[in-house]
Amino acid sequence: MTNDAAMGEALLSLQDIRKEFPSVVALADVSFDLKRGEVHAVCGENGAGKSTLMKIISGVYTPTSGTITYKGVERNFSSPLEAEQLGIAIIHQELNLVPHLTVAENIYLAREPRRGFLVDRRKLRADAQACLDRLGVVIAPDRLVRELSVAQCQMVEIAKALSLNAEVLIMDEPTSSLTEQETRLLFKVIHDLKASGVGIIYISHRLDEMAEIVDRVTVLRDGRFVSTARFGDTNVDEIVSKMVGRSLEEKFPERTSTPTDEVIFSAENLSRHGVFRNVSFTLRRGEILGFAGLMGAGRTEVARAIFGADPLDTGVVTLAGSTLKIASPRDAIAAGLAYLSEDRKAQGLAIKMPVDANMTLANMEEVSSRFGLIDFRKHQSAAEKYVDLLSIKTPSVRQPVRLLSGGNQQKIIIGKWLFRKSRVLFFDEPTRGIDVGAKFAIYKIMDELARDGIGVILISSELPEILGMTDRVAVFHNGTITGILDTARTNQEEIMRYASGYGRTAH
Ligand SMILES: Nc1ncnc2c1ncn2[C@@H]1O[C@H](COP(=O)(O)OP(=O)(O)OP(=O)(O)O)[C@@H](O)[C@H]1O
Ligand SMILES: [Mg+2]
Numbered sequence: 028m029t030n031d032a033a034m035g036e037a038l039l040s041l042q043d044i045r046k047e048f049p050s051v052v053a054l055a056d057v058s059f060d061l062k063r064g065e066v067h068a069v070c071g072e073n074g075a076g077k078s079t080l081m082k083i084i085s086g087v088y089t090p091t092s093g094t095i096t097y098k099g100v101e102r103n104f105s106s107p108l109e110a111e112q113l114g115i116a117i118i119h120q121e122l123n124l125v126p127h128l129t130v131a132e133n134i135y136l137a138r139e140p141r142r143g144f145l146v147d148r149r150k151l152r153a154d155a156q157a158c159l160d161r162l163g164v165v166i167a168p169d170r171l172v173r174e175l176s177v178a179q180c181q182m183v184e185i186a187k188a189l190s191l192n193a194e195v196l197i198m199d200e201p202t203s204s205l206t207e208q209e210t211r212l213l214f215k216v217i218h219d220l221k222a223s224g225v226g227i228i229y230i231s232h233r234l235d236e237m238a239e240i241v242d243r244v245t246v247l248r249d250g251r252f253v254s255t256a257r258f259g260d261t262n263v264d265e266i267v268s269k270m271v272g273r274s275l276e277e278k279f280p281e282r283t284s285t286p287t288d289e290v291i292f293s294a295e296n297l298s299r300h301g302v303f304r305n306v307s308f309t310l311r312r313g314e315i316l317g318f319a320g321l322m323g324a325g326r327t328e329v330a331r332a333i334f335g336a337d338p339l340d341t342g343v344v345t346l347a348g349s350t351l352k353i354a355s356p357r358d359a360i361a362a363g364l365a366y367l368s369e370d371r372k373a374q375g376l377a378i379k380m381p382v383d384a385n386m387t388l389a390n391m392e393e394v395s396s397r398f399g400l401i402d403f404r405k406h407q408s409a410a411e412k413y414v415d416l417l418s419i420k421t422p423s424v425r426q427p428v429r430l431l432s433g434g435n436q437q438k439i440i441i442g443k444w445l446f447r448k449s450r451v452l453f454f455d456e457p458t459r460g461i462d463v464g465a466k467f468a469i470y471k472i473m474d475e476l477a478r479d480g481i482g483v484i485l486i487s488s489e490l491p492e493i494l495g496m497t498d499r500v501a502v503f504h505n506g507t508i509t510g511i512l513d514t515a516r517t518n519q520e521e522i523m524r525y526a527s528g529y530g531r532t533a534h
Pocket of ligand 2: 077078079120199432433434
């Protein structure tokens with residue numbers, strides 16, 4: 028403690044924090060401090076207690092015991108508003124924007140500039156524009172939030188937090204769905220904020236990107252404090268082994284499936300006006316095919332159209348040799364296609380329902396008795412199997428999903444689709460926000476699916492993941508495939524070249 032204090036003034040310090048929920052001890056004896064002008068990372072596996080700790084700092088939760096000292100005064104925040112007024116702002120992991128309001132209205136929600144009783148719309152728009160400019164993003168303040176992409180929503184959340192001129196800024200996985208370029212913009216803002224003395228708490232599962240901005244790192248495991256260290260005195264491997272309590276030698280499992288010549292799924296000349304054009308690829312039995320490219324290159328859009336979520340203008344899709352007629356996701360599911368969406372909150376979960384219901388809902392036949400009644404025992408044991416397989420941290424399968432940590436909610440969506448006996452699975456950024464140990468489990472499952480003859484398509488912005496798991500990779504640029512490469516014979520540089528449109532064209 029004395030050592031830390033010598034390094035600079037503590038802006039915020041927490042002592043022996045404990046937080047209990049019914050049937051879960053989320054934090055026990057956690058101490059933490061933040062200095063002015065410091066970026067302090069908090070790391071830990073899914074469910075380690077990171078978000079809970081942040082919610083305590085920002086007044087969302089009251090700790091069961093322990094003390095919070097902010098700017099030299101012991102505090103007990105009774106609400107998020109109180110913490111916010113004292114200068115503590117948080118960008119939550121689950122985005123909290125109001126879809127039917129505009130960008131500007133969201134940024135200044137409940138504190139709109141007024142003239143008399145009326146909202147001063149012109150000032151509202153101008154102030155919002157200034158916030159977005161400061162961040163360097165181009166989003167019109169008048170757009171409705173529901174029209175924005177996940178990445179754009181994340182940028183709006185960040186703009187909103189910046190508008191509060193906070194002294195402590197908490198970022199709970201701010202980059203999980205940002206593009207490389209957007210992440211750069213954010214890092215620049217973080218550097219500026221640091222220079223002006225703001226203390227930043229930074230949570231991310233992308234450990235590699237931390238070196239650039241992080242000063243110190245605190246590791247939590249199972250709700251307990253493990254260590255605090257200067258980032259320069261440690262490294263990613265050491266952080267990971269502290270997170271999981273053992274060292275992880277391998278990032279990717281050994282591939283046990285080998286591609287055959289049999290084409291199980293194919294797409295020919297798929298086009299959707301203004302979105303993508305002439306997209307053709309084949310998927311062979313035993314193969315894992317990657318979709319690489321920058322965010323916005325059209326990978327998700329193609330998958331959504333194949334799945335019937337968006338219309339296709341032209342093109343033919345075949346499964347095991349027969350042409351599919353898909354007009355809606357319902358048709359796609361009936362045909363045996365599965366799509367694990369990147370936008371998990373909007374598309375994947377019934378957040379108030381328990382874990383088991385969420386997993387088995389997509390596949391009621393499987394857990395129903397002959398007379399169409401739900402067999403609860405089957406239902407529960409099936410869910411338990413996947414909770415186990417994906418090491419989902421929950422007190423029981425009856426726990427409502429909204430009480431689970433962000434990463435564990437994502438694992439449930441994956442479990443839900445695995446539970447269906449699908450013939451082709453599209454995994455869209457499946458490991459985003461998921462901790463290292465669980466990533467390995469998901470990769471292993473992908474390999475096993477491929478080995479069982481199920482088609483696997485991996486859409487990922489993480490090139491190491493594409494290189495580590497796929498047999499071939501289709502690279503997207505600007506709505507079309509610029510190359511289909513043999514993974515064993517390519518590398519990061521070549522994929523990037525195709526992804527930026529400079530590679531040779533595909534034939
Ligand atoms: N309101 C709540 N009621 C019951 N349990 C909760 C509640 N909020 C969190 N938990 C539990 O507390 C533990 C810590 O959750 P927390 O959200 O802090 O994890 P996290 O470290 O942020 O994980 P992730 O990386 O997945 O976001 C988890 O086991 C979670 O299920
Ligand atoms: Mg969290």
